Amino acid sequence: MMGNDELVSECVKRPRDRIIDTAQLLFRKHGIRGVGVDAIAEEAGTNKMTLYRHFGSKDELIAECLRDTASGVEPFWRDLEAAHPGDGMAQLHEWVRAVASYASMEGGGCDLLTAAFELPEPDHPARLVVEAFKHEQRNRLAALCRAAGIVEAERLADALGLLLEGARVNRRTVGPDGASANFVTIAEAVIASFSAAAGAQAARD
Amino acid sequence: MMGNDELVSECVKRPRDRIIDTAQLLFRKHGIRGVGVDAIAEEAGTNKMTLYRHFGSKDELIAECLRDTASGVEPFWRDLEAAHPGDGMAQLHEWVRAVASYASMEGGGCDLLTAAFELPEPDHPARLVVEAFKHEQRNRLAALCRAAGIVEAERLADALGLLLEGARVNRRTVGPDGASANFVTIAEAVIASFSAAAGAQAARD
DNA sequence: CGCCCATGTTACCGACCTGTAACGTTTGAC
DNA sequence: GTCAAACGTTACAGGTCGGTAACATGGGCG
Numbered sequence: 295m296m297g298n299d300e301l302v303s304e305c306v307k308r309p310r311d312r313i314i315d316t317a318q319l320l321f322r323k324h325g326i327r328g329v330g331v332d333a334i335a336e337e338a339g340t341n342k343m344t345l346y347r348h349f350g351s352k353d354e355l356i357a358e359c360l361r362d363t364a365s366g367v368e369p370f371w372r373d374l375e376a377a378h379p380g381d382g383m384a385q386l387h388e389w390v391r392a393v394a395s396y397a398s399m400e401g402g403g404c405d406l407l408t409a410a411f412e413l414p415e416p417d418h419p420a421r422l423v424v425e426a427f428k429h430e431q432r433n434r435l436a437a438l439c440r441a442a443g444i445v446e447a448e449r450l451a452d453a454l455g456l457l458l459e460g461a462r463v464n465r466r467t468v469g470p471d472g473a474s475a476n477f478v479t480i481a482e483a484v485i486a487s488f489s490a491a492a493g494a495q496a497a498r499d
Numbered sequence: 500m501m502g503n504d505e506l507v508s509e510c511v512k513r514p515r516d517r518i519i520d521t522a523q524l525l526f527r528k529h530g531i532r533g534v535g536v537d538a539i540a541e542e543a544g545t546n547k548m549t550l551y552r553h554f555g556s557k558d559e560l561i562a563e564c565l566r567d568t569a570s571g572v573e574p575f576w577r578d579l580e581a582a583h584p585g586d587g588m589a590q591l592h593e594w595v596r597a598v599a600s601y602a603s604m605e606g607g608g609c610d611l612l613t614a615a616f617e618l619p620e621p622d623h624p625a626r627l628v629v630e631a632f633k634h635e636q637r638n639r640l641a642a643l644c645r646a647a648g649i650v651e652a653e654r655l656a657d658a659l660g661l662l663l664e665g666a667r668v669n670r671r672t673v674g675p676d677g678a679s680a681n682f683v684t685i686a687e688a689v690i691a692s693f694s695a696a697a698g699a700q701a702a703r704d
Numbered sequence: 705c706g707c708c709c710a711t712g713t714t715a716c717c718g719a720c721c722t723g724t725a726a727c728g729t730t731t732g733a734c
Numbered sequence: 735g736t737c738a739a740a741c742g743t744t745a746c747a748g749g750t751c752g753g754t755a756a757c758a759t760g761g762g763c764g
Contacts (some may be wrong), residue, residue: 309741325619327532330721342723342742352722410672411616414530428673453662453677453685460665467615468633473657480658487692514711535751547753549711556753705764712759721750729742734735 308468310348312335312338318359319332322401326412329415356409357419363405370396382441390454390481397462397477398470404462431455443489450454452486457481512519515553517543523564527606531617555645556671561614562624568610569632576639579624587646588694594643595659599697602682603675628637636660655693662686 307315314339320329333351335345349355370392378384396402406424414419432455439447439454458481461474512520521543525534527540538559540550575597583589601607611629618625637660644659646653663686666679 325532325617327530327617328619331723332721336583341742341744343725343743346723347740361526364540369685407668408616408666411613412532414528414533425673428669428677432678449681449685449688452681452688455678456665456669456682456685457658457661458665459599460661461661461670463615463635463664463668465659467612468630472633473637473660476654476657477661480654480661483654483692484658487688488696490692537751546712549714551753552710611755706737707762707764709762710760713757714764715755715757715763717752717754719751722748725745727743729740732738734737 301465305388309338309340309344313340313345313348313355314359314362317355318363318405321356321359321408326409331355353419356413357423360406360409360420360423360427361476364423367431374438382443386438386442386444386485387482389435390478390485393458394461394478394481396467397474402462404466407459407462407466444485446488450485453484453488454481457484503596514543514545514549518545518550518553518560519564519567522560522566523610525609526561526564529551529704532613536560553629558624562628565611565614565628565632567624569628572636578684579643585642587648589689591647591649592687594640595683598663599666599683599686602670602679609669609671612664612667612671648654651693655690658689658693662689 313334317329318332320334320337323329331345332342334355335342338345345355349358374385374388374392375447377388393403399405406427409420410424411457415421432451435455436448444450457477462474464474520541522534522539525539525542528534536550537547539560540547543550550560554563579590579593579597582593596609611632614625620626635655640660641653641656644656649655659665662682666682669677669679
């Protein structure tokens with residue numbers, strides 16, 4: 295009696311993957327606490343028991359969804375390196391362009407932030423995923439700034455990181471026509487200012 | 500049989516105010532969806548019926564809490580004007596210092612962001628409050644930048660706004676030792692860069 | 705006093721939630 | 735074909751949720 299095809303395009307995958315995909319979708323639409331495991335299982339074309347056999351609990355399913363989302367940025371960093379090999383500054387500008395287009399997408403990169411806001415318990419398994427991911431991204435961006443020859447690389451990385459997270463949350467709160475629409479312009483200006491600071495310092499030496 | 504004093508310091512107020520204060524507290528601690536109206540009423544030293552008689556529904560209570568939180572920033576802007584009357588640039592630097600110290604407090608200014616993340620329904624009454632508030636803050640900050648003589652005032656205002664919201668969400672996700680710790684330094688650098696741009700343009704003329 | 709309005713109390717409804725038990729059914733590997 | 739693992743189905747437990755009804759109680763004010 296196979297053939298339950300509520301999500302036809304997904305039905306080729308195995309139940310475990312369908313559940314994760316569906317859960318990410320429904321979490322985005324209704325909030326993590328706003329959707330039950332039963333609804334997830336049904337929408338994924340399976341049932342609650344299979345869900346629990348795979349993930350054990352809803353909290354673990356949430357954490358697994360975030361791990362999946364987080365792992366999705368790996369090709370992003372690879373493309374960055376491949377697009378401008380050896381040219382750190384070009385990669386930095388490409389980073390701005392890429393994250394802006396990614397953040398403009400449906401739910402682009404907001405899953406981890408949403409989880410952090412929706413799950414206040416400090417020892418929730420999902421929180422560990424978020425913290426580790428955010429740390430890693432911060433370090434990667436700092437390395438990119440260093441490779442671009444920025445003197446205060448860590449500071450610029452933090453500035454860009456705050457701008458990006460601010461753009462995400464701004465878009466989430468007031469929609470796509472708010473301050474987040476100027477993210478690229480602002481980020482470029484900040485990069486230029488940090489580069490000019492290096493130039494000025496070099497000129498003084 | 501008056502005198503239920505679970506929150507002694509609050510019990511002088513009327514039930515309506517106690518409910519709002521308690522709700523804000525519990526919403527911050529457990530999330531909006533993580534606490535029930537019954538728990539709020541009990542913690543406020545009253546009961547569910549009076550809560551519903553005052554607010555009609557949980558959603559309206561949420562909106563009312565956000566309105567209360569939003570109205571709390573009024574003295575903040577007054578103090579800004581009073582601290583450095585007529586000196587827009589000094590007020591801008593004071594803004595950076597003040598919002599940083601405010602955002603470092605317990606739950607400082609995160610209530611509206613949390614609500615926006617926890618309540619995805621686009622027509623939720625709380626969302627209207629958040630959007631209106633964010634718009635107003637954006638305009639006020641832009642006016643402040645204009646008064647400070649910044650040429651691209653709107654752009655700087657958006658930059659500072661994104662940095663602030665980014666700092667809030669960063670603190671919420673990775674704690675107080677993340678990139679948000681550098682908010683003041685970064686904001687000052689961005690302000691300096693926008694001021695220098697004005698100076699350079701003036702020099703070119 | 706008598707009245708009224710805000711509040712307190714209790715009980716309840718229907719819906720939904722996470723999680724489990726027991727038992728069929730399919731599938732794929734050997 | 736066999737057998738075991740993965741999967742589907744149904745039913746249920748125990749709890750919490752938002753929201754309402756009916757009634758008791760109080761204090762303030764004319």
